[in-house]
Amino acid sequence: MRVLLAFAGSRGDAQPGILLARELAARGHRVTLAVSPNLVEFAEHHGISAAPFGVDSEVLLRAQLDDTRFASLNPYLRVRALLDLQRRGVPEAGRDLLDIATDAQVLVTGMACEELAAEVAAQRGVPLAAMHFFPIAPSRAVPVVPAAWGHRIPGSLNRLAWRALAWVRARALEPALAELRAEAPARYEAPGERVRIQAYDGELFPGLELELGGAPVTGFPVVPEDSEPAHNPVASNPIAGHPAASGVLDAWLSAGPAPVYVGFGSMQIPDPEGLERTIRAVCRHLSMRLLLSGSMFRQGFSPEVAVVRYVDHTSVLPRCAAAVHHGGAGTTAAALRAGVPSVICAVQADQPYWGRQLETLGLGATLPFTDLTADRLEHALTRATEPATVMRAAAYGMRFRDDGVSRAADVVESMVPVAERPDHSGTATGPTLFGGSPQ
Numbered sequence: 001m002r003v004l005l006a007f008a009g010s011r012g013d014a015q016p017g018i019l020l021a022r023e024l025a026a027r028g029h030r031v032t033l034a035v036s037p038n039l040v041e042f043a044e045h046h047g048i049s050a051a052p053f054g055v056d057s058e059v060l061l062r063a064q065l066d067d068t069r070f071a072s073l074n075p076y077l078r079v080r081a082l083l084d085l086q087r088r089g090v091p092e093a094g095r096d097l098l099d100i101a102t103d104a105q106v107l108v109t110g111m112a113c114e115e116l117a118a119e120v121a122a123q124r125g126v127p128l129a130a131m132h133f134f135p136i137a138p139s140r141a142v143p144v145v146p147a148a149w150g151h152r153i154p155g156s157l158n159r160l161a162w163r164a165l166a167w168v169r170a171r172a173l174e175p176a177l178a179e180l181r182a183e184a185p186a187r188y189e190a191p192g193e194r195v196r197i198q199a200y201d202g203e204l205f206p207g208l209e210l211e212l213g214g215a216p217v218t219g220f221p222v223v224p225e226d227s228e229p230a231h232n233p234v235a236s237n238p239i240a241g242h243p244a245a246s247g248v249l250d251a252w253l254s255a256g257p258a259p260v261y262v263g264f265g266s267m268q269i270p271d272p273e274g275l276e277r278t279i280r281a282v283c284r285h286l287s288m289r290l291l292l293s294g295s296m297f298r299q300g301f302s303p304e305v306a307v308v309r310y311v312d313h314t315s316v317l318p319r320c321a322a323a324v325h326h327g328g329a330g331t332t333a334a335a336l337r338a339g340v341p342s343v344i345c346a347v348q349a350d351q352p353y354w355g356r357q358l359e360t361l362g363l364g365a366t367l368p369f370t371d372l373t374a375d376r377l378e379h380a381l382t383r384a385t386e387p388a389t390v391m392r393a394a395a396y397g398m399r400f401r402d403d404g405v406s407r408a409a410d411v412v413e414s415m416v417p418v419a420e421r422p423d424h425s426g427t428a429t430g431p432t433l434f435g436g437s438p439q
Helices: 011-028 037-044 057-066 073-088 090-100 111-124 154-184 208-212 246-256 271-284 313-319 331-338 351-360 376-384 385-399 406-413
Strands: 003-008 029-034 050-052 106-108 129-134 194-198 260-263 292-293 307-308 322-325 340-346 366-370
Touching: 003 011, 003 090, 003 111, 011 029, 011 313, 011 331, 029 037, 029 090, 037 050, 050 057, 050 090, 057 366, 073 106, 090 111, 090 154, 106 111, 106 307, 111 129, 129 406, 194 406, 246 307, 271 292, 271 307, 271 376, 292 406, 313 331, 313 340, 322 331, 322 376, 331 385, 340 376, 351 366, 366 376
Parallel strands: 003 029, 003 106, 029 050, 106 129, 129 194, 260 292, 260 322, 292 307, 322 340, 340 366
Antiparallel strands: none
């Protein structure tokens, strides 16, 4: 089977695509991964054949940081800024993807470019699987507003609001897609099947299982989002590239109480030095050790503070007392699997929703990154490390399913008949609902 995976966005968006590509390649399929140009080398470090499409994700992240409309109190201006950012580079990315998809039998994509990938899949006449790392599909169960009062919105209104947001996004992207459509020499009359894979844990959103009905829900593709590129493509850890933390960090972790982990992935931080001073002051006041991760911070070790460029979430987070992070789906999943509470300081996109949901379920605390002060962070960290919260997080970690990658691969395989696969191997497994039996 020839599979094209198109995962636009930052490193956190691309990493699930890398994991899925590795799984499909291990099953004997021919796999190509399309990512932002600045992430091609990152993907190739993991043994995946990668191709660039669209614009650099770092350019888009910086554009969001520089656009003052994102910080406006006017919701209309914030929405306009978001739509302008989403339209940026779409025709160019579409042309790239059409060229890459020439002989693909199935196209798999993430949330960041689902509409574009759907257009390309239709033009190439192949089925499309879109992996949703957050339940963006209209529903009554997931509050459309990531605020404490969001759960009070009536279910029918909530679902309608999600539909309205999807319509606004589609309308915003339509001119760019129409430009791509006009350039196409031909269009297939019967585009292939379209499936949305819900790649998150249904337990986090009570009631969603019944609403989604037949939509395949595979669970998180667990990814250590801060991880360092691996130069060994057959390393036991598919993303981190090393089986455990470095020797120095391992010794530091063993030398004292469990620290607070702090890391913000690939988010653009406007004042890293000021942020580090705030975090250090809070941990010092709470008498907690600090493990700070990020390339924007100066590396070094002291008895109470370790500052490193990367960590392996899988081996490090279970040895931490709490995780302070931006709330990316990968980092959120890693903290949940480790059984540690989170303090989510959301920067953008779906991050506020993860923060609000974990706080609602008693698995942590949340605040917007723009509201982060020493007092607010200390208050959130104190709440997140209360005994009841720690116990709930530990219990959730014991129940956490980390087979999301293999289950997503099962769904992708099921979309192409066995007879059409080059190796004619195996029998495809049907989509799975929230850990239930194949349908």
